[in-house]
Amino acid sequence: LKRLIMQSIYGGKIDNDFDQMILKSFVNRLFTPASFESNFSLVENVEGVAGNHILMPQGIRRDAFLSWVKNLPDSQMPSWLGLPNNAEHLLLIKLGVELTTKLHKMQMVLEVDNPDELHETQSQLGIGKPDTLALHDSRPLWMRQLAEQTKNWLSLLPNKINLMTRTPENMKEPMFRFFEREINSGKKLTHDVKNDLEQVYAVCEGKKKQTNELRSLISDLAKGIIPTTWLRYEVAKGTTVMVWLVDFIERLKQLNRIALTANKGVDAIQRQHIWFGGLFSPGAYITATRQVVAQRNRWSLEEIGLEINVSSSDGSDLPLDKSSFLISGLSLVGAECKGNTLALSNNIETALPLAQLIWVHGSGKEADLALDRIVTLPVYLNHTRKTLLLTLDFHTAFEGDHHIFYERGVAMLATGGLKAS
Secondary structure: OHHHHHHHHOHHHOOOHHHHHHHHHHHHHHOOHHHHOOOOEEEOOHHHOOOOOEEOOOOOOHHHHHHHHHOOOOOOOHHHHOOOOOHHHHHHHHHHHHHHHHHHHHHHHHHHHOHHHHHHHHHHHOOOOOOHHHHOOOOOHHHHHHHHHHHHHHHHOOOOOOOOOOOOOHHHOHHHHHHHHHHHHHHHHHHHHHHHHHHHHHHHOOOOOOOHHHHHHHHHHHOOOOOHHHOOOOOOOOOOHHHHHHHHHHHHHHHHHHHHHHOOOHHHHHOOEEEHHHOOOHHHHHHHHHHHHHHHHOOOHHHEEEEEEEOOOOOOOOOOOOOEEEEEOOEEEEEEEEOOEEEEEEEEEEEOOOEEEEEEEOOOOHHHHHOOOEEEEEEEOOOOOOOEEEEEEEEEOOOOOOHHHHHOOOEEEOOOOOOOO
């Protein structure tokens, strides 16, 4: 019966290994011989009250089960499903962000498509003040606003992207080759973004005629939509062009810093704190670090495994060697990490301090596995949880079954700050 549920009825529709683990934890917890006992608890400590359990219903007839259902508490808390009781708050926040984004886009669409109707509505509501300069400007309001926005965006984009100096020795290093690809990608995208914005600004200022391509580009920018030609790395669905540009500029700052550091030697790159989610290809970064350690130590790639240490403050407690790398920007959903130990938390999302990724030869966790103190968490690119980057093993504060971590959907995010807002 358990196999039928996990692999056919529900499991056959699941394509994510960690979603499968959630289903498996529920099935293994409920479908056990102990469930036939009269004192088997379906839900323990209801509403946080110790000893207040919901027990398996007694009886074998339909009336007995209906009576049991009617006697259940009126308020059904998320904790009944293993979730924290503030899980509904998370859903409301998500809905609120989506609603705000849609309202913003709707307003932009109205300004672009029906400017006269919008101005009339604003006048009736007493919104906005007359602009003396606008009285002598025949351009619609949205075009004047887009021109000003475009000018600001161009001033924020860097004028120069630093390049890494190639040498025969550097080209042998996987880390150098990875960051050279990142910088070249960033430079090419920056050139295209600046070129598009300059043309849009020229059209808005009446210095250039529109083409079909520019008309489509202007429409996207005016409505807060990221142009498809700019989407060369994955971002969360619904991200506005304003949020995307701010995030992109921060990514370029990191690449400029890394390029300057690389000119001091390849080893200097490893001593840098890397904003993991700010890379265009974070998965390729993990591959590059693995190749670096394997190459330096003459180990096979299959012989090394990845471990993580989380700093308690600024990273001064993390010793750096040739097999470790420092990353920042990670966040934990549904849990917290203190003293490098994982524990459940009622906080929706907790930003992690500096983290250290360490490649070790062989498996260094056999002793911990014997004590059942290891839980494997997924690291997703962003809050949509569509792209799995890697998995990491964490020490836990207690022994026993760790199904509760999977039922709560505990996971790590590489770009927790970049959301559809």
